[in-house]
Amino acid sequence: MAKMVVSLSVVPLGTGSPSLSKYVKRVTEVIRGSGLRYKTGAGFTDIEVDTYxxxxxxxxxxxxxxAEMGAQR
Incomplete structure (x- = not known):
């Protein structure tokens, strides 16, 4: 099966703070830990996956x- 490239942008809501840097950092850590190939950009992260x-x-x-960080959705 051919690889898929998915562009992901996550905007946590209900955090009580206008700053998103700690959430972006955590999401990047999760993606890095997955072992998948990825490339971060200004507004999206492109991720290569094999399957849905x-x-x-x-x-x-x-x-x-x-959710563990307190984002409500």
Whole structure:
């Protein structure tokens, strides 16, 4: 199967702060820890995945990490 390149932009809501840098840092750590190839840009991170399941697992980990940091959604 061919690889897919997904552009991801995450905007945590309900954080109580206008600063997003710590959330961006955490999401980048989760992506790095996944072992997937990625490239960060100004507004998006491009990620190479092999399957939709691989993407879904990564998104679930990102969502959980942000929830642990207090993001409401």
């Amino acid at each position: 399941d691989q993407l879904a697992q990564l998104l679930a980990k990102i969502e959980a990490a942000l």
